[in-house]
Amino acid sequence: MKMRILFLGICFLTFEWMANSEAFLPENTKKCIDKLNDHYTKEDDSLYDGHPIFLKKLEHLTKNTEKSEQKLLMRIILDAYNRIFTQMKNEAQDVSVQNQLNNVKDNLNKMKEHYFPDKNDLNKYAIEVLALKESDPLVQRKALFEVERVYNEAANLAQNHRRRRQAKGSRSK
Secondary structure, three states, X not given: OHHHHHHHHHHHHHHHHHHHOOOOOXXXXXXXXXXXXXXXXXXXXXXXXXXXXXXHHHHHHHHHOOHHHHHHHHHHHHHHHHHHHHHHHHHOOOHHHHHHHXXXXXXXXXXXXXHOOOOOOOHHHHHHHHOOOOOOHHHHHHHHHHHHHHHHHHHHHHHXXXXXXXXXXXXXX
């Protein structure tokens, strides 16, 4: 019975996220995430408790903060993903899983470096994110479950940044 409830919860969240997000994630990275989700679900399907680690804070802050603060927050989240996936990679015995984690990490890092340069800090949230235990299987599973949505949010912020930069360039001509 618990398995069915967990499965239905995951399906609901997946369909909700699919409806709310655009497809920015590269197809090969999406396949890696799908394979990783399958791998870690088979390993221990009790590692997701229905409470996201980033999404609720991200939703609240994107509604209540300026774009520059949102970008800083996104950089902090992407840094946390890097730490979590590095820990998962170090613990993984399967080379295929290590490669898939590398692929996801590489895309997140490219996004971070290209669109979210290091700036100030949002102390409270930064402390919470930095305090995450990358070695905690629950944190790892939640991060993996949320990565598509967070990546797409990062891509939305990056796209808005690119549009403003292009608009400024055309006005100065």
